[in-house]
Amino acid sequence: MIEVAGLKKKFKLTKDHKKNKTDNIDPREDKEFFHSVRDVSFQCNKGEVLGLLGPNGAGKTTTLRMISTALKPDEGSITISGHDIVKKPLVGRKSIGFLSGSTGLYGRLTVKENVEYFARLHGMSKKAVAARCDELFTLLDMHNFIDKRAENLSTGMKQKANIARAVVHHPDVVILDEPTTGLDIMTTQTVINFIRGLKEQGTPVIFSTHHLDEVALLCDRVAVINQGISCFDGTLDEFKQTGQSDELNQAFMNILTESRNV
Numbered sequence: 350m351i352e353v354a355g356l357k358k359k360f361k362l363t364k365d366h367k368k369n370k371t372d373n374i375d376p377r378e379d380k381e382f383f384h385s386v387r388d389v390s391f392q393c394n395k396g397e398v399l400g401l402l403g404p405n406g407a408g409k410t411t412t413l414r415m416i417s418t419a420l421k422p423d424e425g426s427i428t429i430s431g432h433d434i435v436k437k438p439l440v441g442r443k444s445i446g447f448l449s450g451s452t453g454l455y456g457r458l459t460v461k462e463n464v465e466y467f468a469r470l471h472g473m474s475k476k477a478v479a480a481r482c483d484e485l486f487t488l489l490d491m492h493n494f495i496d497k498r499a500e501n502l503s504t505g506m507k508q509k510a511n512i513a514r515a516v517v518h519h520p521d522v523v524i525l526d527e528p529t530t531g532l533d534i535m536t537t538q539t540v541i542n543f544i545r546g547l548k549e550q551g552t553p554v555i556f557s558t559h560h561l562d563e564v565a566l567l568c569d570r571v572a573v574i575n576q577g578i579s580c581f582d583g584t585l586d587e588f589k590q591t592g593q594s595d596e597l598n599q600a601f602m603n604i605l606t607e608s609r610n611v
């Protein structure tokens with residue numbers, strides 16, 4: 350189980366940013382800082398998939414980067430199976446598989462070499478690496494391009510390779526930042542099936558998305574962030590009830606509107 354409580358993260362504003370300021374200032378901005386994440390809390394249990402929703406710039410990526418230990422929160426706690434990973438980031442790094450838009454593959458290595466390399470970094474034996482890679486290449490339908498150099502891959506191939514790389518060490522929790530953005534229908538379906546497989550194995554999955562149809566297909570829970578603040582955390586049914594609509598897009602917009610009126 351993963352539990353996130355009262356997360357906060359601010360970034361120091363650059364001189365350039367201050368110089369180019371317009372009248373249209375985000376309420377999260379003060380003289381020195383941009384308060385990207387102001388109060389974010391949610392939880393995801395064993396075998397659950399949680400969809401993290403919010404408009405552009407809401408703070409989803411910043412939140413996921415804190416969970417992945419790439420960023421240190423200014424305040425708040427993140428616990429995985431009772432371990433505080435803010436205090437013990439090394440435990441966090443072992444427990445989490447993180448896919449972000451900026452995760453890089455080594456361009457001159459093949460797909461297979463890339464995934465194997467990250468598995469070895471996690472201390473897996475050669476035998477375990479070979480078995481796990483074969484399993485992932487099958488699940489993600491990758492066998493036909495594993496010998497291609499990463500620099501020559503299409504968007505979809507790259508995303509599959511990045512997902513394989515992120516989960517190669519059997520993480521306890523999987524965090525995916527917009528895993529299907531830019532993918533065609535076939536590749537999207539492969540990724541959706543892969544997330545379903547993780548759920549069936551009992552692995553909690555948290556993924557951010559702007560596609561509410563994916564939420565309907567996959568999610569047990571939903572968390573919504575608006576301007577850096579959590580405005581909903583609950584089951585998919587509670588999301589529809591709170592948003593007063595069975596149509597997820599409408600429920601989402603109602604929840605956002607309500608949070609702006611508070």
Ligand SMILES: Nc1ncnc2c1ncn2[C@@H]1O[C@H](COP(=O)(O)OP(=O)(O)OP(=O)(O)O)[C@@H](O)[C@H]1O
Nearest residue numbers: 360361383385403404405406407408409410411412
């Ligand atoms: N290093 C940084 N310095 C200053 N501001 C930042 C930094 N990183 C993020 N921000 C700001 O924090 C806010 C939240 O960004 P974030 O990328 O977390 O949003 P998001 O919800 O993932 O958006 P999207 O859906 O567009 O990907 C944005 O206004 C962004 O400009």
